[in-house]
Amino acid sequence: MQAFDTAQLPRDPSSVRFEPGPTEDKLILSMGPQHPSTHGVLRILLELDGEYIVRAEPVLGYIHRMHEWMAEQKTYFQFMPNMGRVDYLHAMAWNWAYAGAVERLAGIEVPERGEHIRVAVTELNRISSHLLWWGAYLLDLGAFTPIMYAFDDREILLDILQAVTGSRLTYSYFTFGGVYNDVPDDFASRCLAFTKHLRSRLPMYRDLVTDNVILRGRCEGIGEMDVDLARRYGATGPVLRGSGAPVDTRRAEPYSVYGKFDFRIPAYSQGDAMARYMVRMDELETSCDIIDQAVSNLPDGPCSAKAPKTLKPPKGEACYAVEGARGKILVHVRSDGGPKPYRVKLRAPGFSNLSVFCELARGTLLADAVSILGSLDLVIPEIDR
Amino acid sequence: MSPDLLSFDHPLTRLVVGLLCVFAFVGLNGLVLVWVERKVAGHVQLRPGPLHVGPYGLLQPIVDAVKLVGKQLAMPAGADKYLYWAAPLLAFAPVTVCFLPLPFDPDLAPMRLNIGLVLILAFSGLGVLSLILAGWGSNNKWGLLGAARAVAQSVAYEVPLLLAVMSVAITAGSLDLYEITGKQGGWPWQWYGVQNPLAFFIFLVCAVAETNRAPFDLPEAESELTAGFHTEYSGMGFGLFFLAEYANMIVVSGVAAALFLGGWQGPFLSGILWFLVKVYAILLLMIWMRWTYPRVRFDQLLNLSWKWLTPLAIIDLALVVIIKGIGG
Numbered sequence: 001m002q003a004f005d006t007a008q009l010p011r012d013p014s015s016v017r018f019e020p021g022p023t024e025d026k027l028i029l030s031m032g033p034q035h036p037s038t039h040g041v042l043r044i045l046l047e048l049d050g051e052y053i054v055r056a057e058p059v060l061g062y063i064h065r066m067h068e069w070m071a072e073q074k075t076y077f078q079f080m081p082n083m084g085r086v087d088y089l090h091a092m093a094w095n096w097a098y099a100g101a102v103e104r105l106a107g108i109e110v111p112e113r114g115e116h117i118r119v120a121v122t123e124l125n126r127i128s129s130h131l132l133w134w135g136a137y138l139l140d141l142g143a144f145t146p147i148m149y150a151f152d153d154r155e156i157l158l159d160i161l162q163a164v165t166g167s168r169l170t171y172s173y174f175t176f177g178g179v180y181n182d183v184p185d186d187f188a189s190r191c192l193a194f195t196k197h198l199r200s201r202l203p204m205y206r207d208l209v210t211d212n213v214i215l216r217g218r219c220e221g222i223g224e225m226d227v228d229l230a231r232r233y234g235a236t237g238p239v240l241r242g243s244g245a246p247v248d249t250r251r252a253e254p255y256s257v258y259g260k261f262d263f264r265i266p267a268y269s270q271g272d273a274m275a276r277y278m279v280r281m282d283e284l285e286t287s288c289d290i291i292d293q294a295v296s297n298l299p300d301g302p303c304s305a306k307a308p309k310t311l312k313p314p315k316g317e318a319c320y321a322v323e324g325a326r327g328k329i330l331v332h333v334r335s336d337g338g339p340k341p342y343r344v345k346l347r348a349p350g351f352s353n354l355s356v357f358c359e360l361a362r363g364t365l366l367a368d369a370v371s372i373l374g375s376l377d378l379v380i381p382e383i384d385r
Numbered sequence: 386m387s388p389d390l391l392s393f394d395h396p397l398t399r400l401v402v403g404l405l406c407v408f409a410f411v412g413l414n415g416l417v418l419v420w421v422e423r424k425v426a427g428h429v430q431l432r433p434g435p436l437h438v439g440p441y442g443l444l445q446p447i448v449d450a451v452k453l454v455g456k457q458l459a460m461p462a463g464a465d466k467y468l469y470w471a472a473p474l475l476a477f478a479p480v481t482v483c484f485l486p487l488p489f490d491p492d493l494a495p496m497r498l499n500i501g502l503v504l505i506l507a508f509s510g511l512g513v514l515s516l517i518l519a520g521w522g523s524n525n526k527w528g529l530l531g532a533a534r535a536v537a538q539s540v541a542y543e544v545p546l547l548l549a550v551m552s553v554a555i556t557a558g559s560l561d562l563y564e565i566t567g568k569q570g571g572w573p574w575q576w577y578g579v580q581n582p583l584a585f586f587i588f589l590v591c592a593v594a595e596t597n598r599a600p601f602d603l604p605e606a607e608s609e610l611t612a613g614f615h616t617e618y619s620g621m622g623f624g625l626f627f628l629a630e631y632a633n634m635i636v637v638s639g640v641a642a643a644l645f646l647g648g649w650q651g652p653f654l655s656g657i658l659w660f661l662v663k664v665y666a667i668l669l670l671m672i673w674m675r676w677t678y679p680r681v682r683f684d685q686l687l688n689l690s691w692k693w694l695t696p697l698a699i700i701d702l703a704l705v706v707i708i709k710g711i712g713g
Contacts, residue, residue: 029526037608051530051683140608142599142680148430214600214679366530367609367682 026054033062037140037370040380044357046369053369056361058354064384071344076102076176076311079341084170086346087382089132092118092125093324095174097331098344100255100320102176105333106313112299114178115257117164120191120294121173122322123287124161127198128154129325130280130287133377137277138209140374141218146209153198160190176311178304188295195288202284210281219274223360223372226271233359234352237327238283239376242276244269249323261293273375280377312339326350326377350376350383400485407484415631419446421665422672429676453627456620461524464617468522473618473625476515479508480632487639488562490649490656501562502554505640506547509595512633513539516597516604516614519626523617531613534683535604538594541690542601546591548698549584552705553577553644562640566648578645583701585645587694589667592637594686596630599675603683638667 032043041062047055067086071079083098084091096118103110110118131154135147158168164183165173173179209215225235230243240247246267250258266282268275317334327349336342353376361369420435420443427434435442460469486501498504513535520532556577557565569575578585594601605613615626642648642663649656681689 027526036611051533138679142602142606142608143678144426144599145430145676148432152431212679214681217685218679218682365682365684367606367680370609 025049031369032059037373038380039136039374039378042354042378042380042383044369044373046361046366048366051366053361053364053366056358056369058357060354060384062384063381065381067385068344068346071341073340075339076313076341079344080175081170081172083174084167084172085381086348086385087324087326087329087350087379088170089129089379090125090325091169091171092122092173093322093329094331094346095171096122096256097320097322097324097329098333099174099176100322101318101331101333102311102313104318104320105316105335106176106307106311108177108305108307110178110256111302111305112257113182113301114303114305116294116298117179117183117303118174119257119261120183120187120291121161121164121171121179123290123294124157124191124194125171126325127284127287128157128161130284131157133280133325134205137374137377138215140370141215143209143215146205149201149205153201156194156197160187160194163187163190175304175307177307178302180304182303183298188298191291191295195291198284198288202281205281210277216274218367218371219277219375220270220272222273222364222368223375224270224272225356225360229356229359230271233356235327235356236349236352237324237377238276238279239327239353239356241265241267241279242375243271249321249328253321255320255322257294258290261290263289263293273371276375276377310339312337324349326379326382327353346385348382348385350378350380354378354383403485404481407481411481411484411628411632411635414635415628416446416450418631418635418668419449421668425669425672426676429673450624453621453624458622459617459619461617463524465522465524468518469617470622472515472519472522473622473629474515475518476512476629477625477632479511480629480636482508483636484632484639486562487636488566488643488648489660491563491567492656497563498561500560502550502560502565502640502644505562505636506543506550509633509636510539510543512629515626515629519618520604520614523614525617527610527612527616528614531604531606531610531616534606534610535597535614537683538597538601538603538686541687542591542594542694545587545690545694545698546595548695548702549587549591550640550644552581552584552698552702555702555705555709556581562643562648566643566650569647569650571647571650571652573647576645576647578641581645581701581705583697584705585641587698587701588641588645589670590689590694592641593671593674594690596633596637596671598630598634598671600678600680601686602675602680603686606680608680634668634671635664638664638671641667 027048029046029048030043031046032038033041038044043059043062045057045059046053067082070082080095080098083094086094131150135150138146161171162168164181164187165171225243227243227245230240230245236247244267246265248265251265263286266279266286268278313335315335315337317332319330319332321328321330328347329349330347332345333341334343357373357376360372364372423445424434424442435445438444438448460466483505486498486504516535517532520528520535553565554560557568559565569577573579597604605615610616615623618626642660646663649660651659654662
């Protein structure tokens with residue numbers, strides 16, 4: 001695989017238009033927007049020499065839904081359901097980032113119980129996102145079975161979240177000042193039962209899948225990225241932690257009650273697809289730890305603070321950053337004192353993570369590009385917003 | 386099929402009757418195998434598999450076939466009409482010939498040849514031609530990549546496959562599948578697969594690669610090449626490739642059973658039953674592997690063949706020759 005000389009290739013990251021290659025023996029291939037491994041409507045233009053990739057360039061915008069523009073047309077409350085649709089796999093984190101930004105702007109305090117519930121549901125949602133990524137990534141690598149086991153576990157989790165929020169995928173559970181409804185009485189016991197169940201399954205996944213020699217061959221040394229490269233492109237989340245920097249918003253800029261909990265930030269220094277894989281597998285355990293701590297001493301009291309029905313935050317602007325399953329989610333809200341936001345900026349981690357792909361895919365095989373793309377854990381609606 | 390088949394004296398009559406029987410056998414076993422594959426895959430994946438059509442979903446493959454027949458046969462613009470439609474036929478036709486020399490039972494011989502093994506290897510090698518034509522003829526870049534992969538894979542894996550088969554042929558001193566089977570006994574320690582496990586292992590790995598089954602299903606590699614060489618095929622065009630894949634699986638399993646597992650021989654049961662039991666045991670192994678492992682990468686696939694299997698097969702062949710020379 002290393003036989004291909006990448007030094008000879010043109011390095012011009014500033015090129016906006018994808019021009020056909022200089023010679024006749026190159027193949028221009030449009031991977032997507034309908035391709036099994038781009039997980040949605042991502043299109044990647046590839047210039048191939050045989051099966052080696054000379055250039056790769058993502059083409060975005062196939063599922064651009066103008067979320068930021070919609071924010072300016074709706075009241076603060078009305079925009080809330082949009083957040084579950086930006087990244088449908090980790091809807092809770094987006095809920096939180098928007099709710100947090102507006103709360104900061106309007107000066108609303110969240111009660112302790114509300115914070116605990118927020119942490120618990122967000123971490124549950126992170127587990128469901130990682131489990132789905134795990135299954136889908138192995139699907140990319142040609143293993144058809146693990147996704148069924150992942151969905152088997154995810155089903156229990158979705159049942160819990162359904163009992164709490166009423167929906168199974170695009171949650172709109174957060175409200176300004178806390179969460180919409182208090183959790184059912186058996187929420188804590190169901191969460192604890194689930195984390196116990198997941199912990200008992202993880203060793204099996206490690207033995208059957210992670211330690212498989214074919215999987216290792218497809219992941220180790222593929223798409224290597226050092227911290228510098230990751231930082232230059234603004235990569236966050238498991239992609240950054242997979243290249244050795246243990247940076248996590250939950251620890252670096254503690255928000256909510258994360259400071260109270262004891263959990264570790266997994267990081268691997270290899271920077272390849274396997275490192276990113278291992279980070280996510282470890283984060284399943286980390287999330288289990290956090291859920292255990294959050295629900296085992298759930299404080300009494302209201303789950304939400306009283307917020308005015310028609311919210312009119314004072315003039316000003318506020319930012320709120322949370323750690324999503326794919327990286328740092330940041331929502332910036334600017335208010336002109338009216339009932340609608342003046343401007344809402346959504347910072348999606350997937351967009352930065354995808355940008356690294358052009359660098360990583362250069363000189364690899366087509367099959368490796370699929371592996372790299374999968375290891376970045378992209379959700380296309382989040383990238384296009 | 387009955388042993389009366391042998392009473393046809395004229396070779397042409399026997400060939401025609403044998404071919405008809407083979408078509409029936411391939412069709413029936415193809416359907417059964419599709420059901421087995423879906424059922425095994427279902428149970429591996431924590432789901433029941435086909436359930437509703439017929440008892441235990443047994444009629445599901447027939448319904449699938451009816452659906453495929455009913456679909457429109459589409460051809461992409463700019464495709465080569467003749468190559469495009471010749472490919473699925475070419476995929477299926479040689480496989481049926483491969484069934485002719487298979488030793489189902491000492492009394493049940495569609496066609497007994499003293500070079501049956503060579504015939505099977507020659508005709509199964511033709512299968513890759515159809516993949517090239519399909520990939521090239523369909524005027525599709527994914528198809529072309531799939532076809533290119535199919536050629537390299539076929540060339541790489543036919544070498545160790547032939548070497549492994551040769552070591553058995555030398556041990557038995559014959560290329561006739563009946564004679565090779567007859568030289569083994571009914572008990573496992575009399576099988577060439579147990580006496581020469583290395584050749585058996587190499588044969589099995591190559592068989593999976595030759596039939597383009599996961600983890601070596603690179604020519605179609607769904608998640609990389611959408612569907613590889615048969616991306617553009619619909620309806621029975623795809624159906625014939627599908628059937629050819631299953632027929633190929635039955636052929637290689639039949640050859641493996643005859644060469645390495647003593648074929649029809651075994652205690653208690655009748656010959657044809659033992660043969661089918663052994664064939665289906667190997668088929669189940671292939672299905673199990675497909676639903677368990679991820680796909681290998683292309684360079685890893687070629688490395689495995691040229692750096693490991695081919696040298697090992699040569700060593701194995703040399704050992705067999707030496708032992709045979711000392712013994713005989």
